[in-house]
Amino acid sequence: xxxxxxxxxxxxxxxxxxxxxxxxxxxxxxxxxxxxxxxxxxxxxxxxxxxxxxxxxxxxxxxxxxxxxxxxxxxxxxxxxxxxxxxxxxxxxxxxxxxxxxxxxxxxxxxxxxxxxxxxxxxxxxxxxxxxxxxxxxxxxxxxxxxxxxxxxxxxxxxxxxxxxxxxxxxxxxxxxxxxxxxxxxxxxxxxxxxxxxxxxxxxxxxxxxxxxxxxxxxxxxxxxxxxxxxxxxxxxxxxxxxxxxxxxxxxxxxxxxxxxxxxxxxxxxxxxxxxxxxxxxxxxxxxxxxxxxxxxxxxxxxxxxxxxxxxxxxxxxxxxxxxxxxxxxxxxxxxxxxxxxxxxxxxxxxxxxxxxxxxxxxxxxxxxxxxxxxxxxxxxxxxxxxxxxxxxxxxxxxxxxxxxxxxxxxxxxxxxxxxxxxxxxxxxxxxxxxxxxxxxxxxxxxxxxxxxxxxxxxxxxxxxxxxxxxxxxxxxxxxxxxxxxxxxxxxxxxxxxxxxxxxxxxxxxxxxxxxxxxxxxxxxxxxxxxxxxxxxxxxxxxx
Numbered sequence: 397x398x399x400x401x402x403x404x405x406x407x408x409x410x411x412x413x414x415x416x417x418x419x420x421x422x423x424x425x426x427x428x429x430x431x432x433x434x435x436x437x438x439x440x441x442x443x444x445x446x447x448x449x450x451x452x453x454x455x456x457x458x459x460x461x462x463x464x465x466x467x468x469x470x471x472x473x474x475x476x477x478x479x480x481x482x483x484x485x486x487x488x489x490x491x492x493x494x495x496x497x498x499x500x501x502x503x504x505x506x507x508x509x510x511x512x513x514x515x516x517x518x519x520x521x522x523x524x525x526x527x528x529x530x531x532x533x534x535x536x537x538x539x540x541x542x543x544x545x546x547x548x549x550x551x552x553x554x555x556x557x558x559x560x561x562x563x564x565x566x567x568x569x570x571x572x573x574x575x576x577x578x579x580x581x582x583x584x585x586x587x588x589x590x591x592x593x594x595x596x597x598x599x600x601x602x603x604x605x606x607x608x609x610x611x612x613x614x615x616x617x618x619x620x621x622x623x624x625x626x627x628x629x630x631x632x633x634x635x636x637x638x639x640x641x642x643x644x645x646x647x648x649x650x651x652x653x654x655x656x657x658x659x660x661x662x663x664x665x666x667x668x669x670x671x672x673x674x675x676x677x678x679x680x681x682x683x684x685x686x687x688x689x690x691x692x693x694x695x696x697x698x699x700x701x702x703x704x705x706x707x708x709x710x711x712x713x714x715x716x717x718x719x720x721x722x723x724x725x726x727x728x729x730x731x732x733x734x735x736x737x738x739x740x741x742x743x744x745x746x747x748x749x750x751x752x753x754x755x756x757x758x759x760x761x762x763x764x765x766x767x768x769x770x771x772x773x774x775x776x777x778x779x780x781x782x783x784x785x786x787x788x789x790x791x792x793x794x795x796x797x798x799x800x801x802x803x804x805x806x807x808x809x810x811x812x813x814x815x816x817x818x819x820x821x822x823x824x825x826x827x828x829x830x831x832x833x834x835x836x837x838x839x840x841x842x843x844x845x846x847x848x849x850x851x852x853x854x855x856x857x858x859x860x861x862x863x864x865x866x867x868x869x870x871x872x873x874x875x876x877x878x879x880x881x882x883x884x885x886x887x888x889x890x891x892x893x894x895x896x897x898x899x900x901x902x903x904x905x906x907x908x909x910x911x912x913x914x915x916x917x918x919x920x921x922x923x924x925x926x927x928x929x930x931x932x933x934x935x936x937x938x939x940x
Contacts, residue, residue: 415540415542417598418540418541418545418549420598421536421540421598421599421600422537422540422541422549422552422553424591424594424595424598424599425533425536425537425553425599426533426552426553426556427587427590427591427594428492428496428529428533428591428595429529429530429533429553429556429557429560430556430559430560431499431560431584431587431588431591432499432526432529432530432560433556433557433560433561433564434560434561434563434564434567435503435522435526435564435580435581435584437560437561437563437564437565437568438564438565438567438568438571438580439464439465439568439580441564441565441568441569441572441580441712441716442568442572442577442580443461443464445572445577446461446464446515446577447461451576452576452577453577454509454510454511454512454515454577455512456512456515460512460513460515460516461512463516464512464515464516464519465519466630467516467517467519467520467523468519468520468522468523468526469523469626469630469815469819470520470523470623470626470627470630471520471523471524471527472523472524472526472527472530472815473527473622473623473626473812473815473816473819474527474619474622474623474626475523475524475527475528475619476527476530476531476622476808476811476812476815477615477618477619477622477669477805477808477809477812478527478615478618478619478808479491479495479527479528479530479531479532479808480531480532480535480805480806480807480808480809480811481615481669481805481808482528483528483531483532483535483603484535484603484802484805485603485610486603487601487602487603488532488535488536488539488601488602488603489532489536489595489599489600489601489602490601491528491532492528492529492532492533492536492595492599493592493595493596494525494528495525495526495527495528495529495532496525496529496588496591496592496595497525497588497592498521498522498524498525498528499522499525499526499529499584499588500525500584500585500588500589500592501521501525502518502519502521502522502524502525503518503522503581503582503584503585503588504581504582504584504585505518505521506518506519506521506522506578506581507578507579507580507581507582507585508578509578530807530811531807531808531810531811532807533553533807534550534553534791534795534806534807534810534811535602535806535807536599536600536602537549537550537553538795538806538807539600539602540600540602543796546792546795546796547733547734547737547788547789547792548731548734550788550791550792550795551730551731551732551733551734551784551788552730552731553791554726554730554784554787554788554791555726555727555730555731555784556727557726557787558722558723558725558726558727558730558780558783558784559723559726559727561697561719561722561723563716563723564716565712565713565715565716565719566713566716566717566720567580567583568580568712568716569711569712569713569716570713571583572712573713609665609666610666611661611664611666611667613660614657614660614661614664614667614669617653617654617656617657617660618654618657618669620650620653621650621651621652621653621654621656621657622650622654622812622816623650624646624647624649624650624653625646625647625650625651625654625816626650626815626816626819627646627650628643628644628645628646628647628648628649628650629647629816629819629820629823630819630823631643631646632647632823632824632827637827638824638827658671669805669809670802673797673798676797677906677907677908678742678793678797678906678907678908679793679794679797679798680906681790681793681902681903681905681906681907682789682790682791682793682794682797682903682907683790683794683809683810683813684813684899684902685746685750685786685790685899685902685903685907686787686790686791686794686810686813686814686817687813687814687816687817687820688817688895688896688898688899688902689750689753689783689786689787689817689896689899690814690815690817690818690821691817691818691820691821691824691825691895692753692754692757692821692892692893692895692896692899693753693757693779693783693818693821693892694817694818694819694821694822694825696757696760696825696888696889696892697822699760699825699826699829699884699885699888699889700760701715702856702857702881702885703760703763703881703882703885704718704772706856706857706860706881707765707856707878707881707882708765718769718772718773718776719776720776721773721774721776721777721780722776722777722779722780722783723780724777724780725776725777725778725779725780725781725783725784726780726783726784726787728784729780729781729784729785730784730787730788731788733745733784733785733788733789734788734789734792736785737788737789737792741908741909742789742790742792742793742903742907742908742909743903743904743907743908743909744909745785745786745789746785746786746789746790746900746903746907747900747903747904747907748782748785749781749782749783749784749785749786750782750786750896750897750899750900750903751782751896751897751900752778752779752781752782752785753779753782753783753786753896754893754894754896754897754900755778755893756775756776756778756779756782757779757889757892757893757896758889758890758893759775759889760775760885760886760889760892761885761886761887761889761890761893762886763882763885763886764882765878765882786899786903789907790903790907791810793907793908794806794809794810795807795810821892821895825888825891825892828884828887828888828891829884829885829887829888830854830855830884832883832884832887832888833855833856833880833881833883833884834853834854836879836880836881836883836884837853837859837876837877837880838853840872840873840876840877840880841853841859841873844862856877856878856880856881859873859876859877860874860877863877
């Protein structure tokens with residue numbers, strides 16, 4: 397539905413000049429989001445280099461490398477919700493500028509780290525900045541585009557996430573071939589400078605015109621609960637044992653604090669988050685689907701990297717190039733997913749999309765050390781196509797359920813569930829992979845001394861390192877490591893596919909189907925109703 401410019405101004409108070417440059421604004425938002433997503437995927441390529449002794453790297457241990465990744469995740473996930481609320485209250489442009497600036501400073505300092513401890517600290521600073529960027533980009537988008545254009549804009553936004561995941565390893569591989577390891581962080585600095593200038597010139601500010609009283613207790617409970625929960629999940633992945641007290645205590649504590657958060661929000665006269673939105677099936681099913689699909693996919697991302705580099709022997713750059721079909725599929729289909737949803741409904745589209753993802757994940761159970769490259773490319777393209785037809789509709793469902801003035805809160809909920817689901821996927825599926833691998837390789841380590849046996853059984857990388865030191869005598873151990881890893885990958889892939897099938901069941905049962913002609917989908921927000929009836933829902937959008 398097209399809205400006349402005069403009606404648009406009367407309804408939403410969005411200046412005509414902002415509407416005319418909305419696509420340029422979206423490009424700036426994508427640019428900002430891209431560097432945040434790209435940075436995480438770049439680091440995965442550089443871990444081996446960073447672990448090398450100086451001057452090649454900084455001699456980080458396995459545990460220190462894990463915390464260089466996890467310190468970012470912990471801070472990022474813990475502050476996402478708070479950052480979204482702050483954007484609604486003080487202005488999304490201000491929060492976005494602050495987040496990008498902090499991220500750029502953290503990147504520069506991380507590049508100059510002289511020890512693993514410094515790198516871990518500056519990665520946490522980068523996570524702090526990224527927490528303010530991610531929800532603000534989607535919230536600004538919702539206040540720049542009219543409701544009928546939001547699905548297309550969200551599709552492009554979602555496609556940029558897939559693009560960042562894919563080009564990260566390629567960029568990292570190119571940088572590491574020509575420069576020192578710190579270049580993977582330093583490259584963010586000029587990009588941040590360009591993004592800051594573009595934001596100041598193009599992006600309008602917006603906020604909730606009537607934010608009401610603050611809810612400091614609710615905000616504190618959300619931060620403490622999320623940090624404890626994510627820490628417990630990460631710790632469980634490190635230990636490979638979710639029954640350890642060091643894992644159970646923070647997980648149970650985090651869930652208890654989050655339960656207290658929900659209890660407090662339901663009784664507060666000025667809640668930070670209106671938890672009654674979770675009673676609406678389109679909203680609850682959408683956030684559940686987001687968590688489940690990232691649970692499945694992040695676990696597969698974890699083992700596919702080892703499969704391509706450790707088993708197949710491809711370089712990080714070659715492995716990154718193989719992910720391009722996934723990114724291409726998302727960039728092509730995510731902006732167009734709205735057209736399929738208009739014809740068949742969100743329920744059917746998301747169910748089929750998740751079934752495609754599940755089939756793609758299950759196909760890993762058929763892979764061996766000689767699977768043709770073209771099969772991998774087709775598989776990643778199928779997965780990308782499925783993701784494109786899931787992420788766009790469920791994100792639209794979340795964002796259009798909430799009023800436009802609470803876009804920051806909606807974006808924060810969307811991204812928090814995605815981050816927690818992804819962390820859980822890496823931890824749980826990574827533990828499954830490690831446990832099955834250790835069980836498969838143990839019988840082949842009897843020829844090694846006791847100390848070397850324990851080290852070699854930790855992972856396929858550790859086994860291959862021991863085999864390399866053995867020279868020609870280590871060849872049988874290499875074969876055994878590949879076989880054990882493939883068996884572990886097959887089981888983990890089937891577990892991932894099972895999680896995706898659960899997601900398909902959730903959306904099939906609870907997402908709305910195709911709306912009858914002339915009737916809005918269930919769960920449409922009041923603002924959408926105001927567009928159709930001509931009643932205004934004012935939102936403060938200003939040009940700076």
